[in-house]
Amino acid sequence: RPGLLEPLGVHRDHRGRGYGTAITLAAAAALREMGASSAVVCTPSSNVGAVATYRSGGFRALPQRRDLYREG
Structure with missing residues (x-):
C-alpha cells in the first residue's frame, strides 16, 4: 500500500x-x-x-509522465 506524500512546502524565509x-x-x-x-x-x-x-529525503526521480486530460 503506497502512501502519497504531497503537498510539501517551506516558506521562502525558512528555505x-x-x-x-x-x-x-x-x-x-x-x-x-x-x-x-x-x-x-x-x-x-x-x-x-x-x-x-x-531527493535529499531519499526519493529518486523516475521518468517524466505527462498528465492526460479530456476537454469537457
Whole structure:
C-alpha cells in the first residue's frame, strides 16, 4: 500500500535550512507507521526546489509522465 506524500512546502524565509528534508523524512516515517509499504511524491520536474528536497529525503526521480486530460 503506497502512501502519497504531497503537498510539501517551506516558506521562502525558512528555505535552505533543512526543514524541507526534515518534513519529508517525518512524513515518510508517519506513512510507514500507518502501514504504507512505500512512499511516493508527484511534483513537476520544473519545480527544482521540490525535486531537490525530495531527493535529499531519499526519493529518486523516475521518468517524466505527462498528465492526460479530456476537454469537457
